[in-house]
Amino acid sequence: MSWKRARSEDQKAERILAIQDAAGSLFLSADYHSIGLEQIAKRAGFTRPNLYRYYRSKEEIFLAILQRDLESWVGEMESDSMSAAALKTGGEPGASSAFAGWWVKHFTAQPRLPRLLPLMSFSLDDNAGEELLREFKLHLADISLRIAEIVRSRLPWYPAEALADFPTMQLALVTGLMPMATRSEVHNRVLEDPRLRIFAIDFETRYRKVLEQFILGVQCRQDADRAARDAGQYRDAGQ
Known part of the structure; x- marks a missing residue:
């Protein structure tokens, strides 16, 4: 996913879902404690600072x-x-x-x-x-x-x-x-x-x-x- 600032509520919801899906897919094959925000952001196509716009942890x-x-x-x-x-x-x-x-x-x-x-x-x-x-x-x-x-x-x-x-x-x-x-x-x-x-x-x-x-x-x-x-x-x- 190429990063563009979400302008609408639908776009924000899409970003949130992409983050959740990325983390959820990582969790299927990895231990929870081994998963970091950097990995989640990369899987979702975000940078870590952009991920912080939606979740702080x-x-x-x-x-x-x-x-x-x-x-x-x-x-x-x-x-x-x-x-x-x-x-x-x-x-x-x-x-x-x-x-x-x-x-x-x-x-x-x-x-x-x-x-x-x-x-x-x-x-x-x-x-x-x-x-x-x-x-x-x-x-x-x-x-x-x-x-x-x-x-x-x-x-x-x-x-x-x-x-x-x-x-x-x-x-x-x-x-x-x-x-x-x-x-x-x-x-x-x-x-x-x-x-x-x-x-x-x-x-x-x-x-x-x-x-x-x-x-x-x-x-x-x-x-x-x-x-x-x-x-x-x-x-x-x-x-």
Whole structure:
């Protein structure tokens, strides 16, 4: 891209998108910490000073990319109406497994999101400007509400009081599992030792398994609470 000053809002939006696309493409094949503003500017066809007209830090660029990817992911789940109908199975056996598989399939279909989301807590939040961070958090709050509705519509039995915590729980799972599944060549060679295979984690497989266990745990807790209430009512009726 040959540099010309953006004169209109459309041209500015085009520049911003070019910067985000350049950074996003670099992230697909490189570690986040190895990517610098100079590389991003070069990939976008800008000079570094011109890039500063739109973003003041690498963190702000990747926070904007994360916002785009979250929107894409949640939008894809919302529009997957066929799966929504198929997954309305109440508390039937297999519902938790079916939902976990559906959820993880959509999540891992976003090529950057599994690696990018954990960075939100460790780098992006702390190094972005106040205005952009506030905008991102407001968008994240909306995303969380939409996720809660996605869960409610596909797992109708899921406790209403637990829906608000579901997005936070998923962030915790991804933030914990993804670094364990992202390994260097040296790490992979070490894990060829049969005694160390327990540390060879496949992210998609493990995330699905842990999510299924999490949902089953919520269901078991709900069943136990219901049984306790029923037992209490039975005792009260017998007095």
